[in-house]
Amino acid sequence: MSSLFFTSLLLFFSLVLLPSLNALSHHYYDHTCPNLESIVAREVRLATANDKTVPAALLRMHFHDCFIRGCDGSVLLDSKGKNTAEKDGPPNISLHAFYVIDNAKKAIESTCPGVVSCADILALAARDAVVVSGGPHWEVPKGRKDGRISKASETRQLPAPTFNFSQLQQSFSQRGLSLHDLVALSGGHTLGFAHCSSFQNRIHNFNSSLDVDPSLDPSFAASLRRVCPARNKVKNAGSAMDSSTTVFDNAYYKLLLDGKSIFSSDQSLLSTPKTKALVSKFANEQHLFEKAFVKSMVKMSQIAGAGQEVRLNCRLVR
Incomplete structure (x- = not known):
């Protein structure tokens, strides 16, 4: 194989194939789950009507998800067996409102099963948390996949309130x-x-x-x-x-x-x-x-994760 051909092949993979595997899109679910955003927004509104602390919780949850292993929904996983998950790590003990993501996922699964990742639901819920609090609306890029690894020990990577x-x-x-x-x-x-x-x-x-x-x-x-x-x-x-x-x-x-x-x-x-x-x-x-x-x-929400699946239950790997 000539060096010119090899170089051309590498360029093809880097410019064409790899972005198609990792790129997020505003229109990712337009055909497979067109009601996705309205379902998530409804669940955030309903939860906020009963608990005014929900928006802050969802916004913080998304931030904490993205800063560990990228935006892959790993913060949503429950601890299991000998593994203590992120949500049970010291910085995340006070995280709450996971039920909002659970409720949204359940409603979405009844409409478009096996299509929407928990990581995308969380990214949308964080946006809707800002909107329901009187903040700006924005288009959320979608197409994240859910990760299978969640370790409490890795929450030490989160920026602490005592940081200089x-x-x-x-x-x-x-x-x-x-x-x-x-x-x-x-x-x-x-x-x-x-x-x-x-x-x-x-x-x-x-x-x-x-x-x-x-x-x-x-x-x-x-x-x-x-x-x-x-x-x-x-x-x-x-x-x-x-x-x-x-x-x-x-x-x-x-x-x-x-x-x-x-x-x-x-x-x-x-x-x-x-x-x-x-x-x-x-x-x-x-x-x-x-x-x-x-x-x-938008920039933070695109921190790449290593997720490969769409969970049917946001608390458990498939």
């Missing part, structure tokens, strides 16, 4: 996400609730000379200390992520600039001129934040 800026940058960069993506996706913290354990480091024994992180607004720090005393034993105690915890808006960035952020990782976004400028930009212009968030969510 360099740790955050490295975590996002390893997944092909930029500083712009980091600041935009952090805006997802506009929804949800933080448990005391995730920010105790800022309000008690901050360092050898200070009890409280000096970057925190004093009155805000005092309110956090009242809710989360040093030896807190109140189950599920904590704080809302921002002043409008069930509304998708740019309040997170405004509070961050006012010294009223929750996590060390949030505060770290003010530690470089580039990221601080983005925080200010998003705090001043909600539509710019929404535009950036959508772009970064």
Whole structure:
């Protein structure tokens, strides 16, 4: 075989065949499951009507799925036998609302069986979680496959609320996400609730000379200390992520600039001129934040996984 022919063959595979195997599409289910998006949106709306914490849970679930093994639905798998799955790893213990994905999957299977992956359902549910909270709508690329591997030990790869800026940058960069993506996706913290354990480091024994992180607004720090005393034993105690915890808006960035952020990782976004400028930009212009968030969510949702199947039950491998 000539070197020219071999080179041409490699080029063919790289430019034609490989993208066709991995590329996602907005129209992936147009013919095989045309009602998919309306089914998922309905389940998210119904669940949110009964529990206002559902949108934040679904958005966080999708993020945690994509950051481990790519967006392959591995976070949805239950622990089995000797294997402890991702959802039971320390950073994911507080994840909830898995039933929303289960309900959507059941409804979809009754309409178009064996077609839609759990990973795609989760990506759509995360988008609908933002929409039902008053945020922007976007087209979700589809065609993901479900992975068969889920290990709690791998959840150590998730960016922690105590991360400093360099740790955050490295975590996002390893997944092909930029500083712009980091600041935009952090805006997802506009929804949800933080448990005391995730920010105790800022309000008690901050360092050898200070009890409280000096970057925190004093009155805000005092309110956090009242809710989360040093030896807190109140189950599920904590704080809302921002002043409008069930509304998708740019309040997170405004509070961050006012010294009223929750996590060390949030505060770290003010530690470089580039990221601080983005925080200010998003705090001043909600539509710019929404535009950036959508772009970064689409980018994150396309982190490739190694999934090869479409699960019939999102909690179990086939």
